[in-house]
Amino acid sequence: MNWKPGLLVLALLPLSAWAQPQPYAGKTVTIIVGYKPGGGYDAMARLLARHLPKHIPGKPTVIVQNMPGGNSIIAANYLYSSAKPDGLTLGTFNRNLPIAQLTAVQGVKFDMRKFAWIGSAANETTVLTIRSDLPYKNFDELRKAKQPVVIGSTGPGANTYDFPLLLKDLLGVNLKIVSGYSSSADIMLAVERKEVDGRAGSISSLRPFVERKLVRPVVRARSHDVDPAIKDLPVDESIAPNPRAKAIMALRSAPELIARPYVMPPNTPPELLKVMREAFVAAIKDPAALAEATKAKLDLEYTPGEEAMKVLDEVLNQPKDIVAEFSKYVKFGE
Amino acid sequence: MLEALLQGLLAVLQVKAFSFMLLGILVGFWVGLLPGLGGATTLALMLPFIYNMQPVEAFAFLLGMHSVVATTGDITSVLFGVPGEATTAAIILDGYSMTKKGQAGRALGAALTSSLIGALIGAAALALAVPIVRPLVLTFGSPELFMLAVVGLAFIASLSAQGVRGMVRGFIAGGTGLYLAMVGQDPQAGVARFTFDTLYLAQGIDLVPVLVGLFAIPEIIELVVRGSSIAGTTKPGRIEGALEGVKDVFRNGWLTIRCSLIGTFVGIMPGMGGAVAQWMAYGHATQSARTPEEREGFGNGDVRGVLGPGAACNSKEGGALIPTIAFGVPGSTSMAILLGGFFLLGLVPGPEMLTTHLSVTFSMVWTIVLANVITVALCFLLLNRLARLTTLPGHLLIPVILVLVFIGSYTTNSSYADLVVTLISGAVGYLMVRAGYPRAPLVLGLVLGKIAENYLYISVARYDAAWLLRPFVLVLLAVALGVVLYPFFQLWRARNRARA
Numbered sequence: 001m002n003w004k005p006g007l008l009v010l011a012l013l014p015l016s017a018w019a020q021p022q023p024y025a026g027k028t029v030t031i032i033v034g035y036k037p038g039g040g041y042d043a044m045a046r047l048l049a050r051h052l053p054k055h056i057p058g059k060p061t062v063i064v065q066n067m068p069g070g071n072s073i074i075a076a077n078y079l080y081s082s083a084k085p086d087g088l089t090l091g092t093f094n095r096n097l098p099i100a101q102l103t104a105v106q107g108v109k110f111d112m113r114k115f116a117w118i119g120s121a122a123n124e125t126t127v128l129t130i131r132s133d134l135p136y137k138n139f140d141e142l143r144k145a146k147q148p149v150v151i152g153s154t155g156p157g158a159n160t161y162d163f164p165l166l167l168k169d170l171l172g173v174n175l176k177i178v179s180g181y182s183s184s185a186d187i188m189l190a191v192e193r194k195e196v197d198g199r200a201g202s203i204s205s206l207r208p209f210v211e212r213k214l215v216r217p218v219v220r221a222r223s224h225d226v227d228p229a230i231k232d233l234p235v236d237e238s239i240a241p242n243p244r245a246k247a248i249m250a251l252r253s254a255p256e257l258i259a260r261p262y263v264m265p266p267n268t269p270p271e272l273l274k275v276m277r278e279a280f281v282a283a284i285k286d287p288a289a290l291a292e293a294t295k296a297k298l299d300l301e302y303t304p305g306e307e308a309m310k311v312l313d314e315v316l317n318q319p320k321d322i323v324a325e326f327s328k329y330v331k332f333g334e
Numbered sequence: 335m336l337e338a339l340l341q342g343l344l345a346v347l348q349v350k351a352f353s354f355m356l357l358g359i360l361v362g363f364w365v366g367l368l369p370g371l372g373g374a375t376t377l378a379l380m381l382p383f384i385y386n387m388q389p390v391e392a393f394a395f396l397l398g399m400h401s402v403v404a405t406t407g408d409i410t411s412v413l414f415g416v417p418g419e420a421t422t423a424a425i426i427l428d429g430y431s432m433t434k435k436g437q438a439g440r441a442l443g444a445a446l447t448s449s450l451i452g453a454l455i456g457a458a459a460l461a462l463a464v465p466i467v468r469p470l471v472l473t474f475g476s477p478e479l480f481m482l483a484v485v486g487l488a489f490i491a492s493l494s495a496q497g498v499r500g501m502v503r504g505f506i507a508g509g510t511g512l513y514l515a516m517v518g519q520d521p522q523a524g525v526a527r528f529t530f531d532t533l534y535l536a537q538g539i540d541l542v543p544v545l546v547g548l549f550a551i552p553e554i555i556e557l558v559v560r561g562s563s564i565a566g567t568t569k570p571g572r573i574e575g576a577l578e579g580v581k582d583v584f585r586n587g588w589l590t591i592r593c594s595l596i597g598t599f600v601g602i603m604p605g606m607g608g609a610v611a612q613w614m615a616y617g618h619a620t621q622s623a624r625t626p627e628e629r630e631g632f633g634n635g636d637v638r639g640v641l642g643p644g645a646a647c648n649s650k651e652g653g654a655l656i657p658t659i660a661f662g663v664p665g666s667t668s669m670a671i672l673l674g675g676f677f678l679l680g681l682v683p684g685p686e687m688l689t690t691h692l693s694v695t696f697s698m699v700w701t702i703v704l705a706n707v708i709t710v711a712l713c714f715l716l717l718n719r720l721a722r723l724t725t726l727p728g729h730l731l732i733p734v735i736l737v738l739v740f741i742g743s744y745t746t747n748s749s750y751a752d753l754v755v756t757l758i759s760g761a762v763g764y765l766m767v768r769a770g771y772p773r774a775p776l777v778l779g780l781v782l783g784k785i786a787e788n789y790l791y792i793s794v795a796r797y798d799a800a801w802l803l804r805p806f807v808l809v810l811l812a813v814a815l816g817v818v819l820y821p822f823f824q825l826w827r828a829r830n831r832a833r834a
Contacts, residue, residue: 036747037378043674046382068747070533106526107533150796156524178795180521180788182605183670185663189604192661195475195796208682292385297677331524 023272025058027088030065031262032079034072034093042066044121044260044298045092048280051289055282056275060088071157071333073100073107080110085265087272090118092262095255096157098315100332102323112312115263116273117305118280122298124259125223126159127230128167129206129215130198131191139219139234148176152187152196155179157333160187162252163200163221165329167236170245191215202259203227204299221253225301247322252330254315258308277305335692339461342696346704351394351697354387358398359705363712365399366406369418369546369742373403374667381675389679390697396675397698398705400668401453404647405709408445412640413438413724414564414735415553416546416742421647423545423777424612428632428639430553433564435635438721443579444637445644446710446717448590451583452645453706455594456601456652457699460659463602464688464695467660474603477801480789481810482603483782486610487512488817489617490775496626501821504775507766511779514539515787522791534751541609541780543743543752544759548777550739551760552767557728564724564731576717582637589622589638590645597646601653605789608650608666609781613774615646621820625828629821633772652702659687659695 029052033045042064049062056062067075072093079091094100098112130149136142142149153160161179168175178196181187188209190196198215199206209215210229220233237253240246262280264273283289284302293300318326345351365376377400384392407418412429425445432441463470474482487508494504517528518538529535557564583590593615600611619642623629632639655672657663662683664670676683687695723731743756766773793801801807 037375037671042378050382066748068537069749070536073533073536074749106531107536152792155519155521157519176795178792180791182785182788183664185661185673186605189471189657189661189663190476193472193475195792212684295385295678295680296674333519333524 022058023087024056024060024275027058027060029056029060029062029087030089031062032075032083032089032091033064033066034068034075034091036066036068040298041072041092041094041260043296044300047289047292047296047298047300048121048262048283050292051283051286052279055279055286070107071100072097073105077107077109079263079265080115083265085116085268087264087268087276090262090264090276092121092260095120095124095259095261096332097261098255098312099251099330102316102318103327103330103332105332113309113316114266116266116268117308118262118264118273118276119305119308120258120303121260121262121280121284122301123224123303124159124202124204124256124299125220125227125230126163126200126253126256127203127206127217127220127233128164128198128200129210129217131194132213132216134197136218137216142218143171143173145174148174149198150176150178150196151198151200152181152190153177153179153199154181154184154187155333156331159202159256160184160200162330163236166249166252167219169329170248171236171239171241188214202256203230204297221256222250224257224303244322244325247318248326248329251315251318251322251326254311257303257311261308273305335464338692339696341693342698343700345390345693345697346394346700348390351388351391354391355394355398355701355705356708358395358400359402359709359712362399362402362705363406363709366403366418366422367410369410369416369738372542372746373400373407373419374671375745376403377668377671378674381671381678384675384678387679389681389691389694392675392679393694393698394701396672397701400672401648401651401702401705402709404651405446405449405453405706405713408449408644408647409442409713409720410738412441412445413720414550414731414738416550416735416738417542420542420545421608421612421650422643423549423609424616424643424774425640425647426549426553427616427774428634428636431633431635432637432640433724436724437575437635438564438724439575439717440579440582440637441640442713442717442721443576444582444640445579446713447580447583448593448641448644449648450706450710451590452594452597452648453652453702455591455645456598456649457702458652459598459602459649460652460655460702461696461699463656464692467602467656467688468685471602471604471657471661471663473806475804476789476792477797477804478806478810479603479605480786480793481807481814482600482606483786483789485810485814485817486600486606486614486778486782487786488814489614490778491818491821492617492620493613493774493778494772494821495770496629496821496825500772503771507771507773508775508779511776511781512783512786514544514776514780515783521788534749538784539755539780540746540752541777542746543755544780545777546739546743547756547759548763548766548773550735551756552764554732554735554739555760555764557732561728563727575721576714579637579640583641586622586638586641589619590641593618593642594645594649597649598653600646601650602656604657604661604663606785607781608654608668610778611646611650612643613778613781615642616774617817618642621824623824625831626825629824648706652699655698659683659698660685 031045076093083089151164167173187199237249407422410418411422411426415430417423429441490508494501597611619638620632658669
C-alpha cells in the first residue's frame with residue numbers, strides 16, 4: 001500500500017488551521033457613539049474599546065468615533081442606513097430611542113428591531129430620593145404630604161423628569177417638578193441649598209449621596225438586578241391604580257434593561273454578530289474591565305441581544321391608545 | 335493649612351509629577367493654538383491615560399494641559415483673528431486690531447502677561463477660598479445666578495458703541511443672540527422651538543461654529559480685499575513690542591486685577607459656563623475709558639481690550655475648580671470631564687478635598703501656577719517668530735487660516751451642518767461690521783440666553799415672586815443697573831469736563 005499520499009495529507013494538515021477564517025485579524029473596529037466625549041455613553045464605549053480587542057479572535061484595534069446630534073438620533077440613523085454591515089462597525093446610543101421610534105419623533109429613520117443587537121453593557125434602576133431631613137421617611141408618608149415636595153430635574157426626556165412626573169400624574173403624589181438645571185450634579189447642589197427637596201435618577205449616580213445621607217430613596221422603578229440598598233422599596237408599577245397607568249410606567253422603565261445598548265448595522269452576517277456577542281460577554285466578565293469600571297463609577301453588566309429584542313417587542317408593540325396616553329406625559333428629549 | 339500648601343508644592347516638584355506636567359503643557363500648547371482641537375474634548379481623550387497614575391501626577395498632567403489651553407488660544411486669536419478656543423474670542427476685537435496696526439508683539443506681550451497674572455490670581459483664589467467656599471456657593475441659589483446672568487447681559491451696554499444709537503444697536507445684537515439661544519428643545523416642557531423640524535437644530539445652535547464664523551470670516555474677507563499682509567504696511571514691532579505689552583499690563587495693574595477677579599468670580603459660579611467671563615471683563619475694560627474718543631478706540635486696538643479678557647480667561651479656570659473640587663458641581667464642560675478624572679483616581683469631590691486631601695487640592699493650585707509660568711516663558715521665547723508671521727503676504731496665510739476656520743468649526747460635532755452655520759454666521763458678521771453693529775453683544779446673548787432662561791424659570795417655579803426680595807438679588811440688580819447706566823455716566827462726565 002502506498003503510504004506516501006497519507007503522509008502528504010498528514011504534513012499538510014496543520015495548514016488547514018491557517019485556512020480558517022479570522023475575519024478580524026489586522027482590521028479596525030469602530031464604535032460609533034451618539035454623544036460628545038465626556039459623558040456616560042462615551043466613557044462606557046471607551047472602556048469597552050480598551051478591553052474588547054483581546055477577546056475578539058484576530059485581536060483587531062477598536063476605536064471610538066463620536067457622532068453627536070439630535071440626542072443620538074443622528075448616530076442611530078447612520079448605523080441604520082449608512083454604515084456597512086461588514087462587522088467592523090458597532091454603535092451605541094440613547095437608551096430611549098425605542099421610545100422615540102414608538103412616539104414617532106421627527107427625524108427617526110430607523111427601526112430598532114432591525115439592528116443586529118449585541119446586547120446591553122449595563123442596566124439601570126431609577127429611584128426617587130428626597131432630602132433626609134424632610135419629615136417623610138417612606139413612600140406612604142410622602143403620599144400623605146400636604147405641602148408639595150419640590151423635585152429638581154434637568155428636563156423632559158430624562159429620568160430625572162419622567163419618573164417623578166408619572167408618580168405625580170398617575171399616582172397623585174404631591175410633587176412639584178422644577179426643571180432647567182444644567183446637570184444632575186447641579187440638582188444635588190440645589191438639594192444641599194434646600195432649593196429643591198429631592199431628585200430622581202439612576203441609583204448608580206445617586207448612590208454616593210445616599211451613602212452620605214444627604215438624601216433617602218423612597219420609591220423605585222422595576223429592576224432586573226436589584227441593588228440591595230433599594231430592594232425593599234415599593235415599585236411604582238405595583239402601586240398603579242389601573243392597568244393603563246401600570247402599562248405607562250412599565251413603558252417608561254422598559255429601556256432601562258438596555259441602558260447601554262450596543263448594535264451592529266442591519267443585515268450584519270450572523271457569524272460576525274456571534275463573534276462580537278461572545279467578545280462582549282468575555283470583556284464584561286474580564287476582571288481588568290470590571291476593576292476599571294468600578295473606578296470610573298460605571299456599572300458593567302451584560303444583557304444578551306435576545307433579551308434586548310424581547311424588550312423592544314414589548315415597547316414597540318404597545319396598543320395605539322396606550323402610546324397616545326404615554327406621549328401626553330413622556331416626551332423624548334435630552 | 336500652610337503645611338498642606340507646602341506639601342502640595344513638594345508633590346508637584348517630584349520628578350514624575352513634574353514631567354507629567356511638562357507633557358501636559360506640550361499637549362495643551364498645541365490644543366490651544368489650533369482652533370478645532372477643543373480643550374474639553376482633549377481632556378476627555380486624555381482621561382484614559384491617567385488610570386494608573388497617582389492623583390498628584392494625574393492632575394499635574396490634566397491641569398498642566400488645561401491651564402495652558404487658554405493662554406495659547408489667545409495667540410491664535412491675536413495673530414490671526416481666529417478664535418483658538420471658544421473662550422478666547424473677546425481678545426480678537428482689540429488684539430487682532432493691534433496686529434493689523436503692526437503691533438502684534440505688543441498685543442501678544444500684553445495677552446501673555448495678563449494671562450499669567452490672571453492665572454496666578456485664580457490659583458490664589460482657589461487656595462484662599464478653601465475655608466469659605468462651601469457657604470459661598472450655597473448662598474448663591476438659582477435667583478442669584480439668574481441675576482448674575484442679567485449682570486452679564488447688562489455688559490452689552492458696555493460692549494456697544496457710543497451714544498444712544500450705539501446702545502440701541504448693541505441691544506439689537508444682544509437680542510438677536512438671545513433669540514438664537516432659544517433655538518432647540520426647551521427644558522421645561524420639551525417643546526421644540528425654531529427647529530424647522532430638523533434634527534440639527536433640535537439640540538440648539540452650537541457656540542463654536544457661530545463664533546468662528548462671526549469673527550474670523552469678516553476678517554478674512556477684509557484681508558483678501560486689502561491684499562496686503564495682516565500687519566499692513568507698517569513695520570512689525572520686534573521684541574521691544576512684547577516688552578511694551580508687558581509694561582502695559584503693569585501700567586493698568588488695577589484693571590488687570592479687577593478683570594482677574596471678575597473671571598474668578600464668574601468661574602466660581604456653577605453653571606455660568608466658560609465663555610462668559612471674557613466678555614464681562616472686556617465690557618469692564620471699556621468702562622475704564624475716560625473720554626468718548628478713548629471709548630471709540632476700543633475695538634480698534636486699545637491694549638486694555640487685550641489684557642482684560644486675557645486675565646479673565648485664565649483666572650476663571652482657578653475659580654471653576656472651586657465648585658468642582660468642593661461640591662462635585664462642574665462650572666464648565668472641561669470641569670465636568672475633570673470630575674471624571676477625580677472618580678477615576680478614587681477621589682470624591684466634597685468636604686474631604688478641603689480637609690483630608692487638602693494637599694492634593696493645593697498641588698492643583700501649584701500646578702496651575704507653575705504650568706502658566708512655564709508656558710508664558712516658552713511663548714515669550716517664540717514671540718518674535720510668531721509675530722513675524724503677520725508680515726507674510728496675505729495670500730499665503732489666507733488658505734491656512736481658512737483651513738483652520740473650517741476644521742475648527744467641523745470638529746466640534748463632526749457635522750457638515752456646522753460648516754453651513756459658520757458660513758451663515760460669517761455672512762452675518764460681515765454685514766454687521768459694515769453696518770456698524772457690534773458683534774460682541776450677539777455672542778453674549780447667545781452664551782447667556784439658556785442660562786438666564788433656565789434660572790429664571792427655576793426661580794419663579796420654586797419661589798413664585800419672593801425671590802425678587804432676596805438680598806443678593808437686589809445687590810446684583812443694582813450692579814446690573816449700574817453697568818447699563820455707566821456708559822451714559824461716562825458721556826455726561828466727559829461733556830462736563832469739556833465744558834469746564
